[in-house]
Amino acid sequence: MRLSRYFLPVLKENPAEAQIVSHRLMLRAGMIKQSSAGIYSWLPLGYKVLRKIEEIVHQEQERVGHIPMLMPTLQSADLWKESGRYDAYGPEMLRIRDRQDRDMLYGPTNEEMITDIFRSHVGSYKDLPLTLYHIQWKFRDEIRPRFGVMRGREFLMKDGYNFDLTKEDALHAYNRHLVSYLRTYERMGLQAIPMRADSGPIGGDDTHEFLVLADTGESEVFYDSEITDLTFGNREIDPSDHDACRAVLDEFTSRYARTDETHDPELFAKVPEERQRTARGIEVGQIFYFGTKYSDAMNAKVQGPDGKQVPVHMGSHGIGVSRLLGAIIEASHDDKGIIWPEGVTPFHAGIVNLKQGDDEADAACEALYNSLKALGLDPLYDDRKGGAGMKFATMDLIGLPWRITVGPRGLKNGVVELTSRRTGESEDLPPEQAVEKIAKIYAGIV
Amino acid sequence: MRLSRYFLPVLKENPAEAQIVSHRLMLRAGMIKQSSAGIYSWLPLGYKVLRKIEEIVHQEQERVGHIPMLMPTLQSADLWKESGRYDAYGPEMLRIRDRQDRDMLYGPTNEEMITDIFRSHVGSYKDLPLTLYHIQWKFRDEIRPRFGVMRGREFLMKDGYNFDLTKEDALHAYNRHLVSYLRTYERMGLQAIPMRADSGPIGGDDTHEFLVLADTGESEVFYDSEITDLTFGNREIDPSDHDACRAVLDEFTSRYARTDETHDPELFAKVPEERQRTARGIEVGQIFYFGTKYSDAMNAKVQGPDGKQVPVHMGSHGIGVSRLLGAIIEASHDDKGIIWPEGVTPFHAGIVNLKQGDDEADAACEALYNSLKALGLDPLYDDRKGGAGMKFATMDLIGLPWRITVGPRGLKNGVVELTSRRTGESEDLPPEQAVEKIAKIYAGIV
Numbered sequence: 001m002r003l004s005r006y007f008l009p010v011l012k013e014n015p016a017e018a019q020i021v022s023h024r025l026m027l028r029a030g031m032i033k034q035s036s037a038g039i040y041s042w043l044p045l046g047y048k049v050l051r052k053i054e055e056i057v058h059q060e061q062e063r064v065g066h067i068p069m070l071m072p073t074l075q076s077a078d079l080w081k082e083s084g085r086y087d088a089y090g091p092e093m094l095r096i097r098d099r100q101d102r103d104m105l106y107g108p109t110n111e112e113m114i115t116d117i118f119r120s121h122v123g124s125y126k127d128l129p130l131t132l133y134h135i136q137w138k139f140r141d142e143i144r145p146r147f148g149v150m151r152g153r154e155f156l157m158k159d160g161y162n163f164d165l166t167k168e169d170a171l172h173a174y175n176r177h178l179v180s181y182l183r184t185y186e187r188m189g190l191q192a193i194p195m196r197a198d199s200g201p202i203g204g205d206d207t208h209e210f211l212v213l214a215d216t217g218e219s220e221v222f223y224d225s226e227i228t229d230l231t232f233g234n235r236e237i238d239p240s241d242h243d244a245c246r247a248v249l250d251e252f253t254s255r256y257a258r259t260d261e262t263h264d265p266e267l268f269a270k271v272p273e274e275r276q277r278t279a280r281g282i283e284v285g286q287i288f289y290f291g292t293k294y295s296d297a298m299n300a301k302v303q304g305p306d307g308k309q310v311p312v313h314m315g316s317h318g319i320g321v322s323r324l325l326g327a328i329i330e331a332s333h334d335d336k337g338i339i340w341p342e343g344v345t346p347f348h349a350g351i352v353n354l355k356q357g358d359d360e361a362d363a364a365c366e367a368l369y370n371s372l373k374a375l376g377l378d379p380l381y382d383d384r385k386g387g388a389g390m391k392f393a394t395m396d397l398i399g400l401p402w403r404i405t406v407g408p409r410g411l412k413n414g415v416v417e418l419t420s421r422r423t424g425e426s427e428d429l430p431p432e433q434a435v436e437k438i439a440k441i442y443a444g445i446v
Numbered sequence: 447m448r449l450s451r452y453f454l455p456v457l458k459e460n461p462a463e464a465q466i467v468s469h470r471l472m473l474r475a476g477m478i479k480q481s482s483a484g485i486y487s488w489l490p491l492g493y494k495v496l497r498k499i500e501e502i503v504h505q506e507q508e509r510v511g512h513i514p515m516l517m518p519t520l521q522s523a524d525l526w527k528e529s530g531r532y533d534a535y536g537p538e539m540l541r542i543r544d545r546q547d548r549d550m551l552y553g554p555t556n557e558e559m560i561t562d563i564f565r566s567h568v569g570s571y572k573d574l575p576l577t578l579y580h581i582q583w584k585f586r587d588e589i590r591p592r593f594g595v596m597r598g599r600e601f602l603m604k605d606g607y608n609f610d611l612t613k614e615d616a617l618h619a620y621n622r623h624l625v626s627y628l629r630t631y632e633r634m635g636l637q638a639i640p641m642r643a644d645s646g647p648i649g650g651d652d653t654h655e656f657l658v659l660a661d662t663g664e665s666e667v668f669y670d671s672e673i674t675d676l677t678f679g680n681r682e683i684d685p686s687d688h689d690a691c692r693a694v695l696d697e698f699t700s701r702y703a704r705t706d707e708t709h710d711p712e713l714f715a716k717v718p719e720e721r722q723r724t725a726r727g728i729e730v731g732q733i734f735y736f737g738t739k740y741s742d743a744m745n746a747k748v749q750g751p752d753g754k755q756v757p758v759h760m761g762s763h764g765i766g767v768s769r770l771l772g773a774i775i776e777a778s779h780d781d782k783g784i785i786w787p788e789g790v791t792p793f794h795a796g797i798v799n800l801k802q803g804d805d806e807a808d809a810a811c812e813a814l815y816n817s818l819k820a821l822g823l824d825p826l827y828d829d830r831k832g833g834a835g836m837k838f839a840t841m842d843l844i845g846l847p848w849r850i851t852v853g854p855r856g857l858k859n860g861v862v863e864l865t866s867r868r869t870g871e872s873e874d875l876p877p878e879q880a881v882e883k884i885a886k887i888y889a890g891i892v
Contacts (some may be wrong), residue, residue: 121455
C-alpha cells in the first residue's frame with residue numbers, strides 16, 4: 001500500500017478521553033474512531049490487525065478440529081427464558097423489542113443458541129465429540145465503557161462450545177482448548193498465563209482465564225514466577241491424544257497462578273518467597289467446563305451406546321478478539337508508539353523515502369516495494385512529500401516491526417537502512433539483502 | 447474434511463416453511479438454521495460458502511483500490527437525526543434504547559456514519575479520491591421476512607462509499623464500481639445484469655441495480671436479449687482510467703434493461719421485437735451516485751485547490767453478501783440439489799468411498815484425500831459407513847462440482863470414477879489423473 005492512497009488519519013495530540021496507553025495509541029495511530037460510548041469503527045489500519053488476529057484464531061481452532069460456523073448477533077429471548085438466564089443476566093444484556101413486539105436481545109454469549117442447534121440436529125453419541133465455534137460481534141451494555149476496545153460495549157469474540165458424551169471427554173475438550181489457546185496467543189507475540197478463575201454467570205466448576213501481564217490490567221494477579229519461563233513453542237500435539245493434552249494442562253497450571261477473585265493467601269504462602277509475584281493482568285480468554293448445566297435445562301440429550309438418553313457434557317471457551325488488540329499494545333509499545341509482533345503487524349515493513357521526487361530514490365523505493373510484494377509480503381510505502389522527521393514519527397507510531405529507509409546518500413553507496421522497531425538497531429544493506437532479510441523473518445509467519 | 451467428523455445435518459424431508467428452492471435446499475443441505483423470523487444461524491457448510499463469497503468481494507474491492515474497514519452494527523440515532531433520515535426511515539429501522547436511555551439503532555446502511563468519519567479526518571482535496579468499504583451485518587425489520595436468506599432481517603452486506611472532489615470524479619467512482627461488480631459476480635458463476643433502477647431512500651439520480659435472472663426473482667425485468675451475450679471475462683482494466691471504466695459502463699448499460707420500477711413501455715417498444723425479453727430477477731447489488739446529499743446535510747467539506755470549502759461528491763455501492771448464496775442456488779440447481787460454481791463451492795471435490803472398511807478402498811481414499819490436500823485443495827471425504835445411494839444423494843444435495851467415487855471394482859482395474867455434478871458425466875481415471883484434472887480445473891480459482 002502507498003501511504004498517499006491510504007486512509008491513515010494519525011493524530012498529533014494525545015486524545016484527552018484516553019486513559020490507558022493502548023486506547024491512546026489506537027486513536028493516535030488512526031486505528032479506531034469512537035462512534036458512541038463503547039462502540040468503535042475500525043479504521044483501515046485497525047481493521048487490518050483485527051482481521052489478522054481473527055485469522056490466527058480460525059487457523060488454530062481448525063488445527064485442533066473445531067468446526068467454524070456463525071450465529072447471528074440478535075437472539076430471541078425465548079431460549080434465554082428456557083435456560084433461566086433471561087432474568088438472571090441483568091442490565092448488561094441489551095434487550096430489544098422488534099416491530100412485532102417480540103422480545104429480542106443482542107447476544108452477549110451463545111450457550112443457549114448453540115444448545116438449541118445441537119438438540120435440533122444431533123441425536124446419537126456416534127456424532128460426538130463435537131466442537132463448534134464462531135467469531136461474532138457481541139454486546140454487553142457496560143455501565144461505564146472505557147479503555148477503548150478493552151472494555152467496549154460492542155466487541156468481537158470467538159466463542160466455542162464442546163459437546164461430549166462423558167465428563168472425561170468434555171474435560172479432554174477443555175484441555176484441548178487450553179493447548180490451542182496457548183499456541184494462539186504465542187502466535188500473536190503474547191504470553192497469556194492460564195489462571196484459576198471464577199465461573200460467573202456461565203456456571204461450572206472448572207475454568208481458567210488467560211491473562212497477559214500489563215500494568216494497566218484490570219485484575220490483580222498472584223503467581224509463581226516459574227510460570228513465566230514456560231513457553232508452548234512449536235510442539236506438535238495430537239488434539240485427540242487425551243494424555244498429551246492433559247500433560248500440557250498440568251505443566252501450565254500446576255504452579256500457583258490466580259486472579260484476585262480466586263486468590264488464596266494461604267496457598268500462595270507456600271510458594272517460595274523469592275518466586276512470589278503480584279502484578280496486574282488483562283484477561284484475553286477463558287475456558288469453562290460446566291457439565292450438563294445447559295443440556296439439562298434445555299433437554300439436549302443423545303442416545304448413549306446402551307440405548308439410554310443422556311444429557312451431553314458441555315463447555316464453552318472464549319477469546320476476546322477485539323480486546324486482544326488493546327492487550328497486545330499494552331504489552332508491546334514504547335514512548336514513540338506501538339511495536340507490533342510480526343505475527344499480527346498490519347504491514348510487514350515500512351518503506352520511507354527520504355527524498356520523494358528524487359528520481360533515484362523514487363526508483364529504489366518502487367523496486368523495494370515491488371520485490372517485497374512479489375514475495376507475498378505487504379509493505380507500506382510512505383510516498384508522501386514531507387520531512388524525514390514526520391515520516392519516522394508515523395512509522396514509529398503505527399509500529400511496523402521493520403523499516404527500510406531510502407535516501408540519496410545511502411544509494412550513492414549502494415545501500416538502504418534496515419531498522420528494527422523493537423531494538424532501534426539499524427544496519428546498512430544493499431536493497432536486495434534488506435528484502436531477503438525481511439523475507440527470512442516472515443518465513444513461516446506469512 | 448472427513449464427513450464423520452463434520453457437522454452436516456442434512457434433512458431428508460422438504461421443510462414445509464420453505465417456499466422457494468434456495469431456501470429449501472439451504473435447509474436440506476444443513477447450511478442454515480432459522481433462529482427467529484428472518485434471522486439465521488450459518489451452519490458449517492453455509493458459513494464456508496459465506497466466507498468464500500466474502501473473500502471474493504474483498505479481493506475485487508481491493509483490486510480496484512478500495513480500502514477495507516469496519517463500522518459497528520449499532521449506531522447512535524444522533525447522526526441519523528442530523529441527516530434527516532431518522533424519522534424518514536420508518537418501521538424497518540430497528541430502534542433500540544440502551545441502559546442509559548440513549549436512542550440507538552441497528553444500522554440498515556452506513557451513509558451517515560461514514561460521512562461522519564470522513565468529515566472528522568479529511569480536510570483537503572489532496573486526500574481524494576477516497577473509497578472506503580466494509581462488510582458488516584445489517585438489520586432491516588421486514589414486516590414479512592421470507593425466502594430464507596434472500597429476504598432475511600439480519601443480513602450481511604458489503605457497502606462502500608466514495609468521496610470525490612467533483613461530480614466527474616464521483617461518476618468515475620460509480621463506473622469503477624460497476625466494473626468491479628461485473629467481475630465479482632462472474633467469479634461467483636453469476637451473470638448479474640446492471641439495470642436502471644430507482645434510488646429509494648438512499649437518494650440520487652444515477653443508480654443501477656444488478657439482477658440475476660431467476661424464475662423466483664422478486665422483480666419483473668424487461669431487457670434486450672443482446673445483453674445476456676455480454677461477459678466481462680478476464681479484462682484488465684486500470685481502475686484509475688476514466689475512459690476505460692466509462693466504456694465498460696456504456697457497453698453494459700446502453701441496451702434496454704430495466705426493472706418494473708423504472709420500466710418504460712414506449713422505450714422498450716423500440717427494441718426489435720425478437721429481442722424483447724420479460725423475466726424475473728433477483729437483486730444482488732446496487733450502485734448510487736447521490737452527489738452532495740449527505741455532505742451538504744452533514745457539512746462534509748474539503749478545501750479545494752482554490753482554497754475554498756466545497757462539499758464532497760459521494761456515492762454508495764452495495765453487494766448483498768448473504769443474499770448471494772440464495773441467488774447462486776436459485777440460478778444453479780437441479781432436482782437433486784445445489785450445483786455450486788467452482789468459485790464458491792464449499793469443498794472442491796467430494797470423495798465417496800463405496801466400501802468403507804475395505805482396506806484397499808480405504809487406503810485409496812486416504813491417498814486421494816491427502817493428494818488433494820497437498821495441492822492446497824479442500825476435499826470432503828465421505829468416510830461414513832453407509833450405502834452408495836445415501837452417499838451419492840448427500841453429495842448431489844450439497845452440490846460439490848466434482849465427485850470421485852472409489853470402489854473395489856474400479857480399483858481392481860486401477861481406476862476411480864470422476865463425475866461432474868453439473869453435467870452428470872463420468873469418466874474412469876487412474877487416481878493420480880483424477881487429482882491432476884481437479885487441480886487443473888481449480889488452477890487460477892483457488
